[in-house]
Amino acid sequence: MSVILGINAYHGDSAASIVVNGKLVAAAEEERFRRIKHWAGFPSESIRYCLKEAKLKLSDVDVMAINSDPRAGRIERLLFVAQHRPSLSYVARQIRTRLKRQGAHDVMAEAFPGDTFKGQVLRVEHHLAHLASAYYLSPWNKAVAVSVDGFGDFASAAWGYAEDNKIKIEKRVHFPHSLGVFYETMTQYLGFPNYGDEYKVMGLAPYGKPNYVDQIARLVNLHADGTYTLNLEYFRHAREQVVSTWDGGEPTKTEIMFTKELEALLGPTRAKGEPLEDKHRDMARSTQVVFERAFFNMLKAAHRAHAVDELALSGGCAFNSVANGKITLNTPFKRVYIQSAAGDAGGAVGAALYAHYRNSPGQTHESVRHAYLGPSFDDTQIKAVLSANEAEIVSQDCKVERVSDLQQLYKRTATAISEGKVIGWFQGRMEWGPRALGNRSILGDPRRADMKDILNLKIKRRESFRPFAPSILRDEVKNWFELDDDVPFMMKVFQIREEKRAQIPAVTHVDGSGRLQTVYRDTNERYYDLISAFAELTGVPMLLNTSFNENEPVVCKPEEALACFLRTKMDVLVLGDFIVERA
Numbered sequence: 367m368s369v370i371l372g373i374n375a376y377h378g379d380s381a382a383s384i385v386v387n388g389k390l391v392a393a394a395e396e397e398r399f400r401r402i403k404h405w406a407g408f409p410s411e412s413i414r415y416c417l418k419e420a421k422l423k424l425s426d427v428d429v430m431a432i433n434s435d436p437r438a439g440r441i442e443r444l445l446f447v448a449q450h451r452p453s454l455s456y457v458a459r460q461i462r463t464r465l466k467r468q469g470a471h472d473v474m475a476e477a478f479p480g481d482t483f484k485g486q487v488l489r490v491e492h493h494l495a496h497l498a499s500a501y502y503l504s505p506w507n508k509a510v511a512v513s514v515d516g517f518g519d520f521a522s523a524a525w526g527y528a529e530d531n532k533i534k535i536e537k538r539v540h541f542p543h544s545l546g547v548f549y550e551t552m553t554q555y556l557g558f559p560n561y562g563d564e565y566k567v568m569g570l571a572p573y574g575k576p577n578y579v580d581q582i583a584r585l586v587n588l589h590a591d592g593t594y595t596l597n598l599e600y601f602r603h604a605r606e607q608v609v610s611t612w613d614g615g616e617p618t619k620t621e622i623m624f625t626k627e628l629e630a631l632l633g634p635t636r637a638k639g640e641p642l643e644d645k646h647r648d649m650a651r652s653t654q655v656v657f658e659r660a661f662f663n664m665l666k667a668a669h670r671a672h673a674v675d676e677l678a679l680s681g682g683c684a685f686n687s688v689a690n691g692k693i694t695l696n697t698p699f700k701r702v703y704i705q706s707a708a709g710d711a712g713g714a715v716g717a718a719l720y721a722h723y724r725n726s727p728g729q730t731h732e733s734v735r736h737a738y739l740g741p742s743f744d745d746t747q748i749k750a751v752l753s754a755n756e757a758e759i760v761s762q763d764c765k766v767e768r769v770s771d772l773q774q775l776y777k778r779t780a781t782a783i784s785e786g787k788v789i790g791w792f793q794g795r796m797e798w799g800p801r802a803l804g805n806r807s808i809l810g811d812p813r814r815a816d817m818k819d820i821l822n823l824k825i826k827r828r829e830s831f832r833p834f835a836p837s838i839l840r841d842e843v844k845n846w847f848e849l850d851d852d853v854p855f856m857m858k859v860f861q862i863r864e865e866k867r868a869q870i871p872a873v874t875h876v877d878g879s880g881r882l883q884t885v886y887r888d889t890n891e892r893y894y895d896l897i898s899a900f901a902e903l904t905g906v907p908m909l910l911n912t913s914f915n916e917n918e919p920v921v922c923k924p925e926e927a928l929a930c931f932l933r934t935k936m937d938v939l940v941l942g943d944f945i946v947e948r949a
Contacts, residue, residue, distance in 0.1 A: 369422060369485075370429045371413065372718025374710050375473075377434075378404045378561060378617060381711035382412035383739075384420050385718040388729060390503070392419035393739040393798045395711045398922040400615060404561050407615040409714075410477035415741055424474070424481040431488045431721040433495035433713030438519035490717040492518025493681070494535065496708075499716030500678035501528040502723060504703040505733035508676065510668050514661070515681035515709070516546030525592070525668045528678065531723040531731055536671065542604035543595045545660055546683050548586055551601060551623045552653040556646055557636035561610070561617035568688055569832040571654040572877035574647030581631055582652045586660050592667025594660045600628040642831075658689045658696070665697045675700040680716070684708035684857070685800075687881050691858040694849070706737035706799035706855035715798075736889040737803055737855055740796025743924050748942045751924045755932075762932060763949040770943055772895070779940055780899035782947075783811050783909065787937035788824055790914055792927040793892050797920070801856045802913035803883055804837060804893030806920050806927075808936070810872065810910035812836055817872035817910055824935035825916055833881065836873035838908035839897055840884040846870075846908070847882060856883040872910050883911060 372383040372393075383393035392415065397403055399411035417424060474483050490498070496513035511533060512525040522544030526536040549564050558566045587595045598604045603623055610620045629635055636646055665677065677699040684690065684704050693702050705712055723731065745768075752759065752766055759766060769775040783789055789809040797803045808825065810817045822828055835856055844850040848861040859881045867874045874880060887894040901907040913920045914927060916934055921927045924941050931939040931946060939946040 368722065369420070369427050370431055370718045370721045371416065371427045372431045372433070372714040372716070372721070373409060373413070374433050374714040375408050376406060377710055378406050379709055379711040380406050380409040380412070380615075381707070381714040382409045382416050383715040383718050384416035384422075385722050386420055386422075388722050388726065389732065390715060390719070390734060390739065392416040393707070393715055394741070394796065395707070395919075397919040398740065398796065401919055401926075402614075402616045403919050404617050405615040406612045406617065408473045408477065410473075413477070419741070424478045424483050427483060428485045429488050429721045430474070430483065430485060431490055431717035433490055433492055433710075433717040435489035435491040435519055437489070438491040438521075488717070488721050490720050492713065493521055493524035493538070494533065495713040495716035495720060496680040497524065497526070497528070497533050497535070497678070497716070498720035498723075499712040500680035500703060500705055500708070501533060502531070502719040502731045503705045503715070503734040504676070504678045506676045506678070506701075506703070507730075508674050509678045509703075510672055510674055510676065510699070511678045511680075512665065512668055513681040514545055514664070514683035516544055516550060517541055518710070518713075522546060523664065523681070525664070527672050527674070531726070531729060533720075537592065537668075539593050542598060542601070545586070545594065545657060546681075547601065547603060547623065548596060549653065549657055549683070549686075551628075552582070552649070554620070554622055555624055555628060555632070555635050556650060557638050557640060559620065559638055561620060565685070566829065566832065567650045567653060568686060569829075570642070570647055570650040571688070572651070572875055572879065573831055574644070574649070574651035576652045576655045577648040578632065578652035579655050582649070582656045583659070584631065585628075586656055588660055588663045590667075592664040594664070600625055600631070654688060657686065658692065661686070661689050662693075662696045665693065665699065669698045677702045679704045680708050680712060682709040687857050688859045688879075691849070691860050691879075694851075702858075704855065704857040705734070706797065706801060706803070706857075708799070708857065711799070735854055735886070737798045737801070738795040738805060738890070739798040741922060742795040743942070745942045745944070748924045748944055751928060752941070752944060752946070755925070755928055758932060759946065764946055765949065767945050767947070768943050769945055772892070772943075773899075775940070775943060775945070776896045776899040778945065779896055779938070780903055782938050783809055783900060784903050786811055786814055786817075786820070788821060788935075790927055790931050790936050790939040791893075791896070792914065792921070792924060792939070792941045794890070796922055799855065800920075801883070802911060802920055803854070803856065804885060804890050804911065806914040806922075807911045808914050810834070810912075812870040812873040812908055812910045813904065813906055815871040821912065826912065827917065833875040834873055834910050834912050835881045835883060836870065836908045837883045837885050837893070837897060837911040839894065839901070840886050842907040843882070843884055847880070853882050853884045854886070854889070856881055858882070869906065870908065873908070
């Protein structure tokens with residue numbers, strides 16, 4: 367038996383996975399257990415879960431694969447120091463970071479006393495782990511593989527060709543040039559300073575016009591071979607120490623990455639909390655346009671090198687679902703696979719799969735069409751949680767009922783949704799990656815124009831410009847969207863058919879788009895049947911789906927789901943076969 371543990375450690379979105387005999391058995395992000403968003407550090411709780419799910423001990427692990435290799439890019443590092451002469455504090459910080467990551471396996475002994483790791487430690491270069499996470503989970507034997515993010519092992523992008531379970535990297539973009547840094551810098555400039563705020567710019571962009579494209583395009587130079595360089599006049603990170611602060615594993619602050627020259631070019635930055643004006647909306651739109659130009663330029667170059675129309679995409683920039691939805695329209699690629707945890711957490715899976723297939727090139731890899739790789743809880747465990755919290759449930763005038771007839775469970779839930787109620791839906795195994803995909807979801811009626819306001823008032827308290835997503839039955843996509851494609855992980859934005867937009871205003875963004883999730887019965891029977899029950903009632907084969915949380919990581923355990931229900935104004939909670947409903 368081959369047992370490989372994959373780890374993303376000492377970085378945002380710390381995570382672990384376990385691969386047994388080439389099969390991905392479990393994967394989870396540490397934030398779900400620590401209850402701190404984007405938790406960084408050593409993923410001991412995720413490892414503990416993965417071992418438990420696989421029914422193994424640490425001593426059973428043959429290989430611990432880590433998605434970072436301190437030896438990678440040594441020549442490029444030396445050249446950078448020689449050419450740019452960064453500050454001594456910057457160099458010292460890089461050395462400290464590398465030493466910390468080199469000692470990650472030593473922490474294993476502290477986290478698991480009495481259970482000794484006896485296997486091999488394998489360091490997998492950051493972008494190779496990303497590429498592996500996309501290619502080995504894809505349905506294809508041949509594919510162009512592309513990874514784009516901020517930085518990892520001194521590179522911000524890598525692409526090449528994958529065939530017969532072998533991955534060959536043919537091109538890299540090295541520090542300090544990065545599309546991820548470009549987008550993060552503009553995110554900060556627009557007044558969104560927190561770790562992971564880039565999606566806010568993506569949501570704001572459709573409200574604006576591309577009036578600042580010419581100015582913002584000065585920040586990124588595109589080259590014929592698909593690479594790009596930043597105009598370093600506008601960025602601090604190449605010469606100065608730009609610190610990201612992690613307090614007990616929680617990202618608290620990232621220092622400003624832009625220089626005064628950027629403000630001279632675009633005007634004063636928007637301070638956090640200042641009102642959004644048209645110029646900010648226009649800059650968000652222009653930022654997205656410039657990103658897409660560079661992104662598609664890269665993909666076109668990668669395609670030119672190989673007569674293959676399949677793309678396996680990964681890295682933090684692969685979360686730009688707006689750009690992803692345009693790939694087949696703006697490049698020669700015809701099919702695109704993006705796994706559910708495309709960012710740094712996904713490197714834990716990629717490192718583990720690479721460790722397996724590097725010695726098994728002749729095997730056929732198994733495509734993964736779902737993201738349900740986290741913990742699950744049976745009705746006995748759920749009942750115990752409800753019993754332990756009975757007094758609080760009763761005090762809020764809530765009633766608990768077990769509905770063993772699943773068709774009745776679906777019908778009652780669908781009816782409640784059609785009446786405008788907000789539903790917490792907690793089923794099966796937790797999703798791998800940041801998206802709620804029907805097992806840890808809050809659900810609403812996509813037909814109600816006021817549903818966004820209801821959700822924000824009762825639970826989410828999100829910015830009004832951020833859209834909510836539709837989960838749609840796979841066979842119905844062609845009837846509601848302009849493109850007909852598989853989008854199981856909510857990683858692509860498509861235009862909703864113009865004649866359908868008025869029917870589903872709650873999931874139609876201002877530009878007529880929707881970030882869809884395609885739902886299949888063979889991968890999530892309960893969610894599929896619930897949407898089908900709603901379609902029978904309303905004629906609309908989709909639900910509004912957002913993550914089950916309130917300014918916290920997505921819920922993992924039933925007690926967290928119940929606590930979120932009780933402290934918010936959620937109307938109904940469905941935990942397995944149990945319905946908790948307010949009177």
